[in-house]
Amino acid sequence: MSPPLVEVSAISRSYSMRSGMFGRATAVHAVDGVSLTIPKGETLGLVGESGSGKSTTGRIVLGLEPPDRGEVRFDGKPMAAPGTPAWRAQRARMQMIFQDPLGALDRRLPVATQIREPLDIHGIGTPAMRDERVRELLRAVELTPAHGARYPGALSGGQRQRIVLARALATNPDFLVCDEPVSALDVSIQAQVVNLLCDLQAQLSLTLLFISHDLRVVRQISNIVAVMYLGRIVEIGSADDLFARPEHPYTQALVSASPAPGRRSAGRIVLAGDPPNPAARPQGCAFHPRCPRAIARCASEVPALSTLSGDRQVACHLVTGAQARDAA
Amino acid sequence: MAALVNIQDLRVAFSGVPVLRGVDLALQKGEAVGLVGESGSGKSVTWLSALGLLPRQATVTGSVRLDGRELLGAPASELDQVRGGRIAMIFQDPASALNPVLTIRKQLCEALALHRDLQGNAVKAEARRLLDLVGIPDAGRRLEAYPHEFSGGQVQRIMIAMALAGNPDVLIADEPTTALDATIQAQILELLSSIRREFAMAMVLISHDLGVVAENCDRVAVMYAGRIVEQAPANQLFADPVHPYAQGLIGALPPLDGPRRRLTAIPGTVPDPAKMPDGCAFAPRCAMAAEACNLAAPPLAPIANDRVVACIRAEASRRALLGIAAE
Numbered sequence: 302m303s304p305p306l307v308e309v310s311a312i313s314r315s316y317s318m319r320s321g322m323f324g325r326a327t328a329v330h331a332v333d334g335v336s337l338t339i340p341k342g343e344t345l346g347l348v349g350e351s352g353s354g355k356s357t358t359g360r361i362v363l364g365l366e367p368p369d370r371g372e373v374r375f376d377g378k379p380m381a382a383p384g385t386p387a388w389r390a391q392r393a394r395m396q397m398i399f400q401d402p403l404g405a406l407d408r409r410l411p412v413a414t415q416i417r418e419p420l421d422i423h424g425i426g427t428p429a430m431r432d433e434r435v436r437e438l439l440r441a442v443e444l445t446p447a448h449g450a451r452y453p454g455a456l457s458g459g460q461r462q463r464i465v466l467a468r469a470l471a472t473n474p475d476f477l478v479c480d481e482p483v484s485a486l487d488v489s490i491q492a493q494v495v496n497l498l499c500d501l502q503a504q505l506s507l508t509l510l511f512i513s514h515d516l517r518v519v520r521q522i523s524n525i526v527a528v529m530y531l532g533r534i535v536e537i538g539s540a541d542d543l544f545a546r547p548e549h550p551y552t553q554a555l556v557s558a559s560p561a562p563g564r565r566s567a568g569r570i571v572l573a574g575d576p577p578n579p580a581a582r583p584q585g586c587a588f589h590p591r592c593p594r595a596i597a598r599c600a601s602e603v604p605a606l607s608t609l610s611g612d613r614q615v616a617c618h619l620v621t622g623a624q625a626r627d628a629a
Numbered sequence: 630m631a632a633l634v635n636i637q638d639l640r641v642a643f644s645g646v647p648v649l650r651g652v653d654l655a656l657q658k659g660e661a662v663g664l665v666g667e668s669g670s671g672k673s674v675t676w677l678s679a680l681g682l683l684p685r686q687a688t689v690t691g692s693v694r695l696d697g698r699e700l701l702g703a704p705a706s707e708l709d710q711v712r713g714g715r716i717a718m719i720f721q722d723p724a725s726a727l728n729p730v731l732t733i734r735k736q737l738c739e740a741l742a743l744h745r746d747l748q749g750n751a752v753k754a755e756a757r758r759l760l761d762l763v764g765i766p767d768a769g770r771r772l773e774a775y776p777h778e779f780s781g782g783q784v785q786r787i788m789i790a791m792a793l794a795g796n797p798d799v800l801i802a803d804e805p806t807t808a809l810d811a812t813i814q815a816q817i818l819e820l821l822s823s824i825r826r827e828f829a830m831a832m833v834l835i836s837h838d839l840g841v842v843a844e845n846c847d848r849v850a851v852m853y854a855g856r857i858v859e860q861a862p863a864n865q866l867f868a869d870p871v872h873p874y875a876q877g878l879i880g881a882l883p884p885l886d887g888p889r890r891r892l893t894a895i896p897g898t899v900p901d902p903a904k905m906p907d908g909c910a911f912a913p914r915c916a917m918a919a920e921a922c923n924l925a926a927p928p929l930a931p932i933a934n935d936r937v938v939a940c941i942r943a944e945a946s947r948r949a950l951l952g953i954a955a956e
Contacts, residue, residue: 350810457898487667487837492881492894499891514811521883521892545886558815559885560840562867571819572812575780591812 304377306476306508309337312361312371314354318580329580331357333532334371336606339525341475344502344509346523346540348516348555352579354532355512359478362510363397364388375476393423396469400481402461406453412464413439413449419471438467442497459490463497470501478510483518495521516559520544525612528552531577531587534606538613548615551588586618594619631697633658633831634679634716634799639691641671641678641855646903649674650855651691653929656799661825661832663842663863665878666852669899672835675852676801680716681708714744717792721804723784727776733760733787734772737794744795759790764820782813789820793828800825803835818845839882843867848935851875854900854910857929861936871932871943873915909940917942 314332319325332354339345347355360366362373364380373380375395381387399405406415413435420431439449442463453461462482469477479498483491499522502509513519519526520540527537528551536549547553557570574591583590589599598618606616632655641649649671656662664672677683679693679700693700695715700708712718720726728736737756741747747755753772760768763786765779776784785805792800802821806814822845825832836842842849843863850860851872859872870876880893897914900906906913908923915922921941929937 350812459898487899488839488878488881489667489895490898492883492892493896495883496892496894516811517883517885520885521889541889554815555811556885558811560818560838560844561885562839562843562879562882569815569819571815575782576810576813 303341303343305338306341306376307337307339307362307510308374309335309358309362310372310374311336312358312368312373314357314361314366314369327580330532330582331579332361332368335529335532335534336371337362337527337534337537339476339508339510341508342502342506343524344511344522346519346526347510347512347529348514348519348526349529350514350576352531352577353529354579355529356480358529359397359480359510359512363395363478364392365397389423393419393472394474395476395478396472396474397478397480398462398465398469398482400484402458402465402485403453405465406461408453411450411452412456413446416449416464416468416471419468423472425472434471438470441470441501442467457490458486459493462486462494466494466497466501470505473505474507476508476510478512480512481514482511484513484515491518498522516544516555528555531579531582533587533616534614535588535616536614537606539611542613548609548613548620549617550592550594550619586616632656632694633696635692635694636675636679637692637694639675639678639693640689641674641683642688644686647905648855648902649678650905650926652852652855652857654850654857654860656831656833658798659825659829659831660848661822661834661846663846663849664833664835664852665837665839665842665849667837667899669854669902670852671855672852673803676718676803676833676835680712680718680801682712709743713740713792713797714795715797716799716801717795717797718801718803719785719788719792719805721807723788723808724776724781726788727784729776732773732775733779737772737787737791740791740794755794759793760787762793762824763787763790764816765790782809782816785809785817786820789817789824793824796828797830799831799833801833801835804837805834806841807836807838814841821845839867839878851878854905855902856910856926856939857937858911858940859936859938860929865936871936871938872911872940873917873943874911877914915942 311334312332313334315328315330317326318329335358337345347358349355361368375391381391416435416438417431420426420434426434435449436446439446444463483494486494495518511519511522523540526540526543527534530551536552544556547556554570554572572591585600585602586604589595604616604618606614609615609620634656636652636654639649639652652675666672678689689701695711700711734756737759738752741752741755756772757768760771765771765783765786806817809817834842834846846863849863849866850857853874859875867879870879877895881895883892895914900910908925909927912918912922919942927939927941929939931937
């Protein structure tokens with residue numbers, strides 16, 4: 302395996318939230334002790350439901366937000382302090398793509414100008430080289446220079462997401478965080494963008510952190526997949542293997558809830574209860590109130606993420622192997 | 630068997646721009662029909678126009694019959710009996726469908742008062758029974774709560790309870806789980822199918838998610854650019870799609886198990902409704918397109934029992950497959 306580009310060790314982040322104007326402030330643990338390693342040129346997929354902390358993890362990894370505890374190392378070095386020249390240089394090597402391309406683009410500027418902006422900001426190349434680079438980027442995302450002259454409003458959703466992608470690639474980054482990049486797109490357009498992302502990753506040997514609630518898309522694009530529940534990673538493993546043989550009861554429910562053409566709903570695991578609330582996290586294993594297999598120990602003791610076999614890690618008291626390791 | 634709802638040549642134009650270009654669809658008693666297609670394909674407009682819920686600038690032509698009675702152009706008093714009473718509808722964004730300043734009890738009782746001959750305590754008892762039915766715990770107390778006190782999944786359950794208030798024969802569910810998380814989506818779909826069995830209610834499930842439709846419907850219609858392009862029993866459609874667009878949609882869906890393959894993306898984008906191609910609307914994006922495809926829009930033609938497809942190339946390939954090309 303290639304050396305890691307991004308190493309995240311035990312990061313935590315909590316926000317304080319008030320219920321009502323005079324309510325007491327309570328801490329919301331958005332991310333709690335998450336560790337991840339992304340090898341150079343590989344894709345780590347992060348799945349989970351809303352409120353699981355996957356987007357906050359992405360923001361911390363990019364340095365958009367400092368962690369309360371823990372550390373992020375990029376290319377072997379800790380993240381530079383925000384605002385310093387070293388931080389700016391590092392930021393040019395890591396970029397982000399969001400779900401809503403229209404919100405990420407300025408409606409009053411032609412899109413080519415927006416693709417060029419990072420080159421101007423980071424002072425890359427001469428003005429003539431920058432124009433050439435913009436054309437090259439447009440070609441890379443399978444658009445023409447004519448598209449570059451248009452305004453965001455005159456492009457379709459898929460084309461806009463390509464523009465955002467071209468802009469993110471302008472500074473030749475090594476690392477890209479994609480937060481639900483295809484969730485707002487129709488199926489046929491989604492497939493175009495997913496294929497494009499796979500191609501570009503291979504051509505440019507990009508390292509990706511791919512955040513999505515869609516198991517299918519995540520599996521398609523990732524080498525490693527991590528499943529989050531209420532701010533913690535509950536299971537992590539290789540993309541090929543994880544959804545075929547999920548071990549954690551939550552991963553099993555997620556896979557079973559993902560509808561598949563050609564299969565009727567017989568035998569689907571339907572979880573009871575509401576989606577998790579990060580402001581009122583249950584004691585012990587956060588999943589135990591909804592877990593069909595929970596035992597007494599789950600309500601009191603937080604299960605640690607332990608290696609099951611090979612590259613699979615699971616945080617569950619009930620998964621044998623993980624249990625054996627705990628006892629040893 | 631006479632269809633419960635029969636839609637024939639339904640056409641809708643917004644300020645002269647056609648968005649629905651001749652839809653034929655029949656719904657039998659108790660049947661679950663899925664409508665799939667991408668945004669702008671006309672899935673929602675079909676039912677909004679059938680129930681007279683479109684704004685004034687929409688021109689609607691064709692025929693929508695419920696038990697043989699024409700709904701298009703029917704007087705408002707008659708439509709009020711149908712909407713909520715015979716045909717109920719639930720939407721993607723349940724939170725905006727409820728009034729935030731009224732309790733759930735007020736809103737449920739309003740629906741009950743409109744569609745049932747119930748008075749006084751009977752109304753409240755029925756409201757409570759409906760909340761129980763859709764799985765809201767502690768229904769008696771929760772009736773006095775406001776919409777913001779419920780989670781997204783619970784609000785959708787309340788919308789389903791309101792839809793059931795009129796004892797409808799048909800439930801139109803327009804993207805009912807799109808805004809919900811995966812595990813909550815599974816709960817709502819489970820609830821819909823158990824209610825459907827219990828009340829022998831017909832359901833139209835509108836969704837962009839092929840998996841959701843495949844698992845929950847008997848029959849599926851695929852829509853593209855304001856027309857139905859293929860209609861088939863759910864299991865047949867997903868095992869053996871005939872229309873190139875249906876094939877494309879299924880190929881564009883990444884698999885969850887087995888080997889990973891490159892996705893077969895459909896090139897290009899959906900045509901602009903104001904600049905619809907002369908022939909088949911899908912021809913500019915179609916890998917199978919021949920010259921004839923650009924001449925006229927293909928009509929829906931039967932290819933097997935219960936299966937219709939609007940594609941001249943599909944018919945040819947199908948015939949070749951069956952070895953009757955010689956005739």
